[in-house]
Amino acid sequence: MSKKTITKSRYSISKMFDSIAKHYDIVNRVQTFGLDTLWRQKLVHFFPQDRPIRLLDLATGTADSLLQLLRLPQAHQVTDALGVDIAEKMLQIGQKKVDKSLFSSKITLQSGDATQLDIENESFDVITMMFGIRNVDNVESALDEMYRVLTPKGRTIILEISIPNQFLIKTAYLTYFRYILPNIAGLISGQKTAYDYLNQSSEQFINPRTLCDKLRKSGFKNVKAIPIQLGMLTIYVGDKH
Ligand SMILES: C[S@@+](CC[C@H](N)C(=O)[O-])C[C@H]1O[C@@H](n2cnc3c(N)ncnc32)[C@H](O)[C@@H]1O
Secondary structure (H helix, E strand, C coil): CCCCCCCCCHHHHHHHHHHHHHHHHHHHHHHCCCHHHHHHHHHHHHCCCCCCEEEEEECCCCCHHHHHHHCCHHHCCEEEEEEEECCHHHHHHHHHHHHHCCCCCCEEEEECECCECCCCCCCEEEEEEECCHHHCCCHHHHHHHHHHHEEEEEEEEEEEECCCCCHHHHHHHHHHHHHHHHHHHHHHHCCHHHHHHHHHHHHHCCCHHHHHHHHHHCCCEEEEEEEEHHHCEEEEEEECC
16 A cells, blocks of 8 residues: 555544444454453553542544443542544444443533633543544644643543554554555445545554653653553553643
8 A cells, every 4th residue: 555645634534433433333343353442441540549530531432432441440430521522423323322321421422622622721630532642633732632621630541553663563563554454444334445544544643752742742741651562552641740
């Protein structure tokens, strides 16, 4: 596949996610062999355990991430959660899942842009963003907004795809990513172009060191990048103070 540079506009991104919304969850399960659930659940290990938590999940999509987190015992101190996304169809599917879940009274889903949040300063204790930061059209604005809406003791936890450093793992990973994964996803969803985009956006996303620098520039302290799954994914943690 040629490595063309992708352009992101909020409109094209939301349309693209709306076009894959119906099959989004099942494609994730199949293409990650069910591991995406475990990866998302790892974020709960970074939740503060000593106080109640108001949770904001940015780029929440079909609310899979929120529901998977809240099912865990370590998330018991989450008092309420808000999921925000720009893609209306993703949110509609998410809302149906939330309504059917045990957490319907805790979770609210809302249309909104992570780079321009309609949320007051210092409103949330923990912010999560899973597989979302590489899709926003302005990473710096999204990080600035996270910092702004976090409470003084607040923490941001980001999960994103990254490229492994080790040569053999990187080669196998890129082969799967470029040639196998879009075809599997295309077969299930009928939207191969969208999945070509998703894979290119992963390859072209900034590396962990650069994302850590941007977190620090937005004001975050104790910034850490924790590679998981042989470096195929990275969890980023940053504290407000
Ligand atoms: C790959 S999906 C991840 C969804 C979910 N977090 C998960 O783990 O399944 C990326 C999501 O980012 C959303 N998104 C992209 N740009 C956004 C923005 N500026 N503000 C809010 N959501 C955005 C898309 O609409 C899409 O639902």
